[in-house]
Amino acid sequence: MQSIKPAETTPLKILLVSPQGKLDEDSNQKPLFHMALGVLTSLTPPQHEIELIDEHFHDEIDYEGDYDFIGITSRTIEATRAYEIADAFRAKGKPVILGGLHISFNPEEAKQHADCIVVGEADNLWTTLLDDVANKRLKPEYNSKDFPPVKEIAPLDYARIAKASKRVKVDGTKSIPIYLTRGCPFNCSFCVTPNFTGKQYRTQKPELLKHQIEEAKKYFFNPKGKTSKPWFMLTDENLGINKKKLWESLDLLKECDITFSVFLSINFLEDPKTVRKLVDAGCNFVLAGLESIKQSTLEAYNKGHVNSAEKYAKIIDDCRKAGLNIQCNFLFNPALDTFEDIDELVQFVKKNNIFMPIFQIITPYPGTQMYWDYKKEGLITNEDWEKYNALHLVIKSERYEPLIFQYKVLKSYVDVYSWRYIVSRTYHNPRKLINLVTSIAFRTHLKKQIATFEQENHMSPAQLQGIK
Numbered sequence: 001m002q003s004i005k006p007a008e009t010t011p012l013k014i015l016l017v018s019p020q021g022k023l024d025e026d027s028n029q030k031p032l033f034h035m036a037l038g039v040l041t042s043l044t045p046p047q048h049e050i051e052l053i054d055e056h057f058h059d060e061i062d063y064e065g066d067y068d069f070i071g072i073t074s075r076t077i078e079a080t081r082a083y084e085i086a087d088a089f090r091a092k093g094k095p096v097i098l099g100g101l102h103i104s105f106n107p108e109e110a111k112q113h114a115d116c117i118v119v120g121e122a123d124n125l126w127t128t129l130l131d132d133v134a135n136k137r138l139k140p141e142y143n144s145k146d147f148p149p150v151k152e153i154a155p156l157d158y159a160r161i162a163k164a165s166k167r168v169k170v171d172g173t174k175s176i177p178i179y180l181t182r183g184c185p186f187n188c189s190f191c192v193t194p195n196f197t198g199k200q201y202r203t204q205k206p207e208l209l210k211h212q213i214e215e216a217k218k219y220f221f222n223p224k225g226k227t228s229k230p231w232f233m234l235t236d237e238n239l240g241i242n243k244k245k246l247w248e249s250l251d252l253l254k255e256c257d258i259t260f261s262v263f264l265s266i267n268f269l270e271d272p273k274t275v276r277k278l279v280d281a282g283c284n285f286v287l288a289g290l291e292s293i294k295q296s297t298l299e300a301y302n303k304g305h306v307n308s309a310e311k312y313a314k315i316i317d318d319c320r321k322a323g324l325n326i327q328c329n330f331l332f333n334p335a336l337d338t339f340e341d342i343d344e345l346v347q348f349v350k351k352n353n354i355f356m357p358i359f360q361i362i363t364p365y366p367g368t369q370m371y372w373d374y375k376k377e378g379l380i381t382n383e384d385w386e387k388y389n390a391l392h393l394v395i396k397s398e399r400y401e402p403l404i405f406q407y408k409v410l411k412s413y414v415d416v417y418s419w420r421y422i423v424s425r426t427y428h429n430p431r432k433l434i435n436l437v438t439s440i441a442f443r444t445h446l447k448k449q450i451a452t453f454e455q456e457n458h459m460s461p462a463q464l465q466g467i468k
């Protein structure tokens with residue numbers, strides 16, 4: 001863990017920005033702050049002043065601010081906007097530092113918009129970088145490979161984050177981010193994790209958990225709001241990897257009187273004791289990547305050893321009976337999924353009353369094995385990063401026209417949020433209010449998406465033939 005150095009360098013005024021891609025729609029699942037910026041804020045020596053701007057909450061950027069430097073994080077969907085902000089600050093002579101997943105895998109592209117780029121995890125290089133800024137010797141690039149590896153993840157300093165952030169206290173309808181682990185040892189071909197944080201599965205000291213939750217409640221939770229308990233989003237990539245640690249963490253969370261959501265592989269939920277512990281600790285839902293109901297497709301994604309499609313229905317039903325909702329993520333790939341397969345999946349989602357289903361068109365994000373394979377074979381048709389929101393087809397397809405495929409997925413997505421299935425889902429699942437409220441939010445959002453799609457693409461009846 002990086003220890004915070006005492007005040008020894010000139011105090012800096014730092015702006016840290018979380019940009020919002022133009023096609024990154026507002027969602028009620030967004031956490032109160034971006035984890036990367038929360039981590040950097042927590043690791044910053046106390047003499048420096050930090051301001052956090054989050055465009056997902058429509059915070060305004062002050063391009064005239066007297067900042068010593070501007071740090072911008074970026075995932076692929078936000079890269080274009082990150083560059084736009086960077087260019088605007090640089091035009092005013094302000095130094096910009098770019099970091100995050102997209103930057104780490106596209107360093108040459110990013111360098112054109114920055115005075116300095118950070119490649120990889122910044123935990124163990126951040127204070128060196130700050131010293132270098134203060135001493136006017138900032139380098140054009142800092143790479144985590146040149147620093148000690150991050151072996152343990154540092155706790156978040158919620159007091160410091162609250163001071164830097166523009167967010168006010170919220171009730172349990174908005175999520176406060178927290179994490180206990182980083183990484184996941186699996187190797188799914190569409191996921192960035194194996195090539196970024198995944199190789200080493202890092203944890204936090206369990207005794208730090210309760211203190212962070214108390215602090216987070218103190219600075220971010222308003223108990224007089226609509227809910228009596230705060231909602232924490234555990235942003236761990238896959239919390240279930242170490243069952244002993246998972247159970248230990250769940251026992252601690254149980255004492256904290258909170259609700260929380262978490263990302264877990266579905267196979268970990270085969271174990272009734274894990275499910276019981278999740279429910280008892282206050283888990284309101286688990287997000288699991290089911291990806292496909294065809295085992296051959298899971299094999300093609302190198303996820304066949306993690307997920308067993310034939311077990312999905314039983315696991316979901318057992319969890320439901322135990323009082324746990326599972327939010328399921330599904331991927332659609334024109335090379336692997338025909339329209340008939342998509343229809344079959346829609347039936348599966350309806351029949352099993354899946355909680356808050358998420359449909360995504362397969363997207364080869366830079367940093368994934370899939371990106372490198374597709375790139376080598378010349379299969380990527382679009383590198384407009386704005387379109388990497390998982391609702392656009394950015395790869396070549398022998399089988400379907402890109403627009404037709406996108407439309408089919410969108411139509412199917414809207415279909416699983418039709419009123420009939422919202423009612424059925426709400427009736428059958430535990431925590432009825434969350435089922436109803438989230439379903440209505442998804443429905444409204446998707447209806448808007450499809451209306452825009454139809455308007456922008458003027459689809460002819462011939463093109464629409466065969467799309468239900």
Ligand code: B12
Pocket residue numbers: 024029030031033034035036037039040071072073074075076077078097098099100101102118120121122123190191192193196197234235236237263360365366367388389390
């Ligand atoms: C939690 C999570 C979410 C949450 C919260 C997201 C949020 N805004 O915080 C939710 C559920 C909302 C979400 C949504 C989405 N997500 Co998500 N998510 C994650 C997950 C599991 C963990 C992210 C996290 O908290 N990491 C911990 C922080 C500390 O790590 P970090 O961001 O990498 O930061 C470190 C370094 O990168 C660096 N750094 C980062 N920024 C900066 C900036 C500066 C200046 C510096 C110096 C350093 C630096 O320092 C940090 C500390 O070491 C990751 C998996 C992963 N491997 O990252 C996927 C992941 C980031 N998500 C992904 C995707 C695709 C999405 C969606 C587009 C999905 C969709 N279609 O809706 C949306 C996009 C929403 C958005 N704008 O973020 C992809 C991104 C791929 C890519 N190349 O961009 C990932 C990698 C998963 C995957 N499929 O591989 N996500």
Ligand code: SF4
Pocket residue numbers: 184185186187188191192193194237238265289303306
């Ligand atoms: S199990 Fe999840 S987090 Fe782990 S590599 Fe696969 S998709 Fe990524």
